[in-house]
Amino acid sequence: MSDLTLKSIRKSYGAVEVIKGIDLEIAHGEFVVFVGPSGCGKSTLLRMIAGLEEITAGSLHIGNVLCNDVEPRDRGIAMVFQSYALYPHMTVYDNVGFGLKLAKAPKDGRDKKIRDAARILQMEHLLDRKPSQLSGGQRQRVAIGRAIVRQPEVFLFDEPLSNLDAALRVDMRMELSKLHQELGATMIYVTHDQVEAMTLADKIVVLNGGEVQQAGAPIELYQHPANLFVAGFIGSPKMNFLPVTVKGIEGDTIVVQADEIDDLRVSIPGATARPGDAMTLGIRPHALRTGADGPIKGTVDLVERLGNETIVNFRLGGGTQWLAVLDGDMPLHRGQTVGFTAPEGEPVLFDRDGRNIAIANPQAEKAA
Amino acid sequence: MTLVRRYGLTVAALIGAGFVFVVPFLFIVLTAVKDRTQAAQLDFTWPTSFPLWENFWTVISTRDFMLITAYINSTILTVGSITLLVILAAMVGYVRQRRKAWWNGLVDFLVLAGLMMPPAVVPTIWLLQQLGLFATLHGMIFIEVAYNISFCIILYRAFVATIPREMDEAAIIDGARPMDIFFRVILPMLKPVTITVIVVQSVAIFNDFVNPLYYLPGNDNVTVQLTLYNFQSQFNTSYNLLFMNILLVTIPPLIVFLFFNRQIVAGMTSGAVKG
Numbered sequence: 356m357s358d359l360t361l362k363s364i365r366k367s368y369g370a371v372e373v374i375k376g377i378d379l380e381i382a383h384g385e386f387v388v389f390v391g392p393s394g395c396g397k398s399t400l401l402r403m404i405a406g407l408e409e410i411t412a413g414s415l416h417i418g419n420v421l422c423n424d425v426e427p428r429d430r431g432i433a434m435v436f437q438s439y440a441l442y443p444h445m446t447v448y449d450n451v452g453f454g455l456k457l458a459k460a461p462k463d464g465r466d467k468k469i470r471d472a473a474r475i476l477q478m479e480h481l482l483d484r485k486p487s488q489l490s491g492g493q494r495q496r497v498a499i500g501r502a503i504v505r506q507p508e509v510f511l512f513d514e515p516l517s518n519l520d521a522a523l524r525v526d527m528r529m530e531l532s533k534l535h536q537e538l539g540a541t542m543i544y545v546t547h548d549q550v551e552a553m554t555l556a557d558k559i560v561v562l563n564g565g566e567v568q569q570a571g572a573p574i575e576l577y578q579h580p581a582n583l584f585v586a587g588f589i590g591s592p593k594m595n596f597l598p599v600t601v602k603g604i605e606g607d608t609i610v611v612q613a614d615e616i617d618d619l620r621v622s623i624p625g626a627t628a629r630p631g632d633a634m635t636l637g638i639r640p641h642a643l644r645t646g647a648d649g650p651i652k653g654t655v656d657l658v659e660r661l662g663n664e665t666i667v668n669f670r671l672g673g674g675t676q677w678l679a680v681l682d683g684d685m686p687l688h689r690g691q692t693v694g695f696t697a698p699e700g701e702p703v704l705f706d707r708d709g710r711n712i713a714i715a716n717p718q719a720e721k722a723a
Numbered sequence: 724m725t726l727v728r729r730y731g732l733t734v735a736a737l738i739g740a741g742f743v744f745v746v747p748f749l750f751i752v753l754t755a756v757k758d759r760t761q762a763a764q765l766d767f768t769w770p771t772s773f774p775l776w777e778n779f780w781t782v783i784s785t786r787d788f789m790l791i792t793a794y795i796n797s798t799i800l801t802v803g804s805i806t807l808l809v810i811l812a813a814m815v816g817y818v819r820q821r822r823k824a825w826w827n828g829l830v831d832f833l834v835l836a837g838l839m840m841p842p843a844v845v846p847t848i849w850l851l852q853q854l855g856l857f858a859t860l861h862g863m864i865f866i867e868v869a870y871n872i873s874f875c876i877i878l879y880r881a882f883v884a885t886i887p888r889e890m891d892e893a894a895i896i897d898g899a900r901p902m903d904i905f906f907r908v909i910l911p912m913l914k915p916v917t918i919t920v921i922v923v924q925s926v927a928i929f930n931d932f933v934n935p936l937y938y939l940p941g942n943d944n945v946t947v948q949l950t951l952y953n954f955q956s957q958f959n960t961s962y963n964l965l966f967m968n969i970l971l972v973t974i975p976p977l978i979v980f981l982f983f984n985r986q987i988v989a990g991m992t993s994g995a996v997k998g
C-alpha cells in the first residue's frame with residue numbers, strides 16, 4: 356500500500372532555499388494537512404510530491420518506489436488545483452475522462468468510471484455542460500471528479516476551497532471528509548486556514564519558512580504546541596503571550612512573574628527550569644477565568660457579549676493586548692479593571708529559543 | 724438644433740467613411756458591368772448596356788480558364804500557408820512563453836528582426852533556386868510562412884501568457900505528454916487568436932500580388948491577383964473585364980470577412996480565458 360516517505364527534501368530556486376530539509380512519514384489512508392502562513396513553501400512541497408517541481412535534494416518514496424525522477428502520471432497521484440484548472444473547451448464529461456482517454460482506456464470502462472465519479476459527487480446532471488456554465492462549487496466538484504476517476508493512491512489538494520464563499524466552504528469541507536472515508540485513499544491537503552486544518556486532518560504538518568515546525572494530530576498540536584510559532588498559529592482566537600522570568604520552583608510547579616502580572620503558578624511536571632530564566636508565557640483565551648484577586652490584572656478595552664460566551668479585549672499594565680473568552684454572559688464594560696486567573700495546568704512556557712519546555716523533555720510530554 | 728449637435732459629427736463621419744469605402748467599390752461594380760467602350764471612359768456613370776454575363780464568361784475563360792487555375796493555386800497557397808502558420812506560430816509562441824531558457828533573448832531578437840527587416844528579393848530567389856524551390860507552389864508557401872510568422876508568434880505568445888500555467892499542470896497530472904498538452908489542451912484554448920490569424924493572414928496571402936510576382940513565375944503557377952494582367956497591357960486595356968476580374972477576386976475574402984467578423988473582433992480584444 357502507499358505510504359509516503361519524505362527524507363530531507365530540499366528545494367532551491369537559484370540561490371534561494373525555499374524548502375529546507377523536510378522529513379515526513381505519511382501512512383496509507385491518512386488525511387494530512389500542510390498548514391502555514393502564505394509563502395512558507397506548502398505549495399512547493401506539494402508540487403514536489405506531485406512531480407511538478409524538481410526535488411533539489413533528498414528522497415521521495417511513494418509506496419516503496421523512489422519517485423524523485425518518476426513522471427507525475429506514473430506516481431499514482433491526482434491533484435486538485437486552487438483555480439480548478441478545468442479545460443474550458445471540453446464538457447464536464449470530457450474533463451473528467453481526459454486522463455482515461457490519454458491512458459487509452461477502453462470506451463466502456465471509461466464511461467463507467469466517469470459516471471461512477473459523477474455519482475459519488477452528485478453531479479450526474481452536469482456532465483454535458485461546459486465549465487463556463489458551472490458555479491464555483493460545481494467547478495470544484497468537477498475538479499475533484501477528475502481526480503477521483505484516476506483512482507489514485509494519493510490525492511493532492513492545493514487550497515481547493517479558497518475560491519469558494521464561506522458557507523460553501525464549510526459544506527465542501529464536510530464532503531471532502533466524507534469522500535476521504537469513502538475512498539480510503541491518502542489525502543494531502545494544503546491550506547493557510549488553520550480552522551480547515553483542524554477540522555479535516557488526521558495529521559497536521561505546520562510549516563514555516565520551509566521547515567516543519569510540528570507534525571501531529573490536531574488536538575495534540577492544540578494542547579501541546581512544540582514552539583511559539585505553532586502555539587500562535589493553531590487555535591482561534593490566538594494564544595496570549597508575555598515575556599516572564601522564573602521566580603522559583605516548587606516541585607512540578609514553576610512560579611513566574613513579570614512587571615505586568617503578579618506571581619503566576621504553572622504546573623509542568625518534569626520540566627527543567629532555573630530561577631532567573633527568561634521565558635515566554637502562553638495562555639489560551641479560553642483558559643482565562645475572572646477572579647478578583649487573580650494574578651493577571653487588565654483594563655478592559657472591548658467587550659463582545661455573544662450570550663453563550665463573552666470575548667474580552669484587555670490591556671495589561673505595560674500595554675500588552677490580551678484576549679479572554681469567558682463562558683456565559685459577563686456584564687463587563689470598557690475601562691473596568693478586571694483580575695484574571697488561569698488553572699495551573701493550562702499555561703504553557705517557552706524557553707529562550709521559543710521551544711515549549713514541557714515538550715523539550717519527552718517524559719514530561721507523556722505525564723501531561 | 725440639438726439633433727445636429729448630438730448626431731452631426733457621427734453623420735459626418737459616416738458619410739466620410741462611406742465615401743472612402745463605398746464609392747470605389749461602387750465604381751468597380753459599375754465598370755465591371757459596362758460594355759468596353761463605355762468602360763474605357765472611366766467615369767462614374769450609369770451603364771448604358773449590361774453585358775454582365777458576357778464580361779463574366781470572358782474573364783473566366785480567358786487564356787484557357789486561367790482564372791480557375793489561379794483560384795486553385797491561390798487556395799492551395801492560402802490554405803497551406805495558414806495551416807503551417809497556425810501550427811508553427813502557436814507552438815513557438817507557447818514554448819517561448821512557457822519555457823525559461825538562455826536563448827529566449829535570441830529567439831525574441833530573431834522574431835522581431837523577421838517583423839522589421841524588409842525582404843531581400845534577389846538573395847531569396849537565389850536561395851530558392853539552390854534549394855530547388857523556386858517557382859514552385861510549396862516554395863511560395865514557405866515564403867508566405869516566413870514573411871508572416873513573426874507577427875503570428877507575437878499574437879500567440881501574448882495570448883498564451885493569459886492561460887494559467889495550472890492548465891498545463893492539470894494536463895500533466897492527467898498523464899498528457901508534451902504534444903498532448905499542446906494539441907489537446909492549449910491549441911483549442913487559443914481558438915480566438917487562431918481565428919484572428921486565419922482571417923487576417925488568409926486575406927493578406929490571398930490578395931498578395933507582389934510576392935507571387937517575384938517568386939512564382941510561370942503560367943501554371945498564376946495566382947488570382949496576377950490574373951489582373953490578363954486585361955491590362957501597355958497599349959490595350961479592357962477596363963470592363965479588368966474590373967470584372969477585380970470583382971471576382973475580391974468577393975471570396977469579403978465573404979470570409981463578413982462571416983467571421985464577430986470572432987475576429989473577439990480574438991483581437993479578448994485575453995482572459997474563462998475557466
Ligand SMILES: Nc1ncnc2c1ncn2[C@@H]1O[C@H](COP(=O)(O)OP(=O)(O)O)[C@@H](O)[C@H]1O
Pocket residue numbers: 368373391392393394395396397398399400
Ligand atoms: N518559481 C519560483 N521561483 C522562485 N521562487 C519561487 C518560485 N515559486 C515559489 N517561490 C518562492 O517559494 C516560496 C514558497 O512558495 P509557495 O510554496 O508557493 O508558498 P505557499 O506556502 O504560499 O504555497 C515563496 O517565498 C515563493 O516566493
Ligand SMILES: [Mg+2]
Pocket residue numbers: 397398399514
Ligand atoms: Mg500556495
